[in-house]
Amino acid sequence: MGDLTLEKQLHLPQSVDEVLNDYRLACRSRQASLIGRREALSGKAKFGIFGDGKEIVQLAMAKVFQKGDFRSGYYRDQTLMLALGETTIRQFFAQLYAHADPQFEPSSGGRSMNAHYASRLLNPDGSWKDQTELYNTSADLAPTASQMPRLVGLAYASRLYRELDELKLFTQFSNNGNEIAFGTIGNASCAEGLFWESANAIGVLRVPAVIIIYDDGFGISVPNEYAMVKQNMYEALSGFQCQERGCEGYDLYTVAGWDYPALIEVFHKAAKNARQVHVPSIIHAYDLTQPLGHSTSGSHERYKNQERMQFEQEFDCIRKFRQYILGLGLATTKELDEIEADEQEYVEQERKLAWQDYLTPILEERKQAVELMGQIDSHSDNREQIEQVRKRLLGIAAPYRRDTMAAVREVLTLS
Numbered sequence: 001m002g003d004l005t006l007e008k009q010l011h012l013p014q015s016v017d018e019v020l021n022d023y024r025l026a027c028r029s030r031q032a033s034l035i036g037r038r039e040a041l042s043g044k045a046k047f048g049i050f051g052d053g054k055e056i057v058q059l060a061m062a063k064v065f066q067k068g069d070f071r072s073g074y075y076r077d078q079t080l081m082l083a084l085g086e087t088t089i090r091q092f093f094a095q096l097y098a099h100a101d102p103q104f105e106p107s108s109g110g111r112s113m114n115a116h117y118a119s120r121l122l123n124p125d126g127s128w129k130d131q132t133e134l135y136n137t138s139a140d141l142a143p144t145a146s147q148m149p150r151l152v153g154l155a156y157a158s159r160l161y162r163e164l165d166e167l168k169l170f171t172q173f174s175n176n177g178n179e180i181a182f183g184t185i186g187n188a189s190c191a192e193g194l195f196w197e198s199a200n201a202i203g204v205l206r207v208p209a210v211i212i213i214y215d216d217g218f219g220i221s222v223p224n225e226y227a228m229v230k231q232n233m234y235e236a237l238s239g240f241q242c243q244e245r246g247c248e249g250y251d252l253y254t255v256a257g258w259d260y261p262a263l264i265e266v267f268h269k270a271a272k273n274a275r276q277v278h279v280p281s282i283i284h285a286y287d288l289t290q291p292l293g294h295s296t297s298g299s300h301e302r303y304k305n306q307e308r309m310q311f312e313q314e315f316d317c318i319r320k321f322r323q324y325i326l327g328l329g330l331a332t333t334k335e336l337d338e339i340e341a342d343e344q345e346y347v348e349q350e351r352k353l354a355w356q357d358y359l360t361p362i363l364e365e366r367k368q369a370v371e372l373m374g375q376i377d378s379h380s381d382n383r384e385q386i387e388q389v390r391k392r393l394l395g396i397a398a399p400y401r402r403d404t405m406a407a408v409r410e411v412l413t414l415s
Helices: 018-042 054-061 078-083 089-096 145-161 193-205 260-277 306-313 315-326 333-377 383-394 401-414
Strands: 070-072 180-184 209-214 251-256 281-287
Touching: 018 054, 018 078, 018 089, 018 315, 018 333, 018 401, 054 078, 054 209, 054 260, 054 315, 070 145, 078 333, 089 333, 145 180, 145 209, 145 315, 193 209, 209 260, 251 260, 260 281, 315 333, 333 383, 333 401, 383 401
Parallel strands: 070 180, 180 209, 209 281, 251 281
Antiparallel strands: none
16 A cells, blocks of 8 residues: 555546645635625626536536537536636626726626637638637537527537548547537526427437536425435436447436536546447536525525525535545645635636726726817816716726717716
């Protein structure tokens, strides 16, 4: 035993440094959710929806997500995108604030709801980027389950690139069909027809898709018992299970969404079969939680009983991950506390920078408008009214562009 590394002695799925880095990323993502919720509720953002409670399953997914693969996901995937380096905390808040400059918010230029991502597949000159060198994500859509039909096409493309000789020359799009299409979806959206039609089509076509179901037991305020037969997606999908190698159907897995080593093992198995032999997989991640509730639109304390709220605390995936690390002696309580404090400070600093990036051009535009109003009121019969408009505009601490435009229109009407 003395010659074995600590990782092998403890049967760790990753090195100690990798485990602790995953803990850091999980804490970073959670702080983004916590601070993002605060920003929305304080009025700096119109709405916020976050990936809290789903951090660990996404860290496991990131370990098998390779360049060339595609994601067709939804609004809980911020941890995956952070782990892949496809978004930053500063960009996360730029999107939350709806910063309209693509330099700061590259996914949609502030035009999509927060936590909606998209890859830029074209170069500035309009030519295609080499997608085999990118972590690709199709542009997220707001309607729930709408990511699933797209997942069918993305996975089917890999099969066509592998089987059709006519497509072999398009090496900037595929490496012989080795790419996986990863699809993420919540348990409640699995009750929709879009999910079932897509899941059926993927199984019939035998294409390399890995579907991950985040099951936190609720669809906003509706528990599984009122939305899902058997109250369990793994059981409901059991007939899709392949019974032998090469058969039509899926590899099905069910795993606790807080079980770090088990999640990594499952994702490696699912990705290997999908990538090598184009057998699709469905991973049902259960026992997930919503520490902050569904979104900033309401509080889950209104519809979850005390027992469920206690479960939400005890089975928080980051709390479970912390217990796992401490139980194996990979870090001390003090060291983990320091990681959490560092990440809280880092996220807050990046948030401030994102807010400054967003607000600075708006303040400059307001300044220019106010100066022009001053030039107008000196020659207007409605000088006092124009001055009131100027003062009202200057009194807004964090103006929107529409505040300036509305004031400009009012002054033009008065002048």
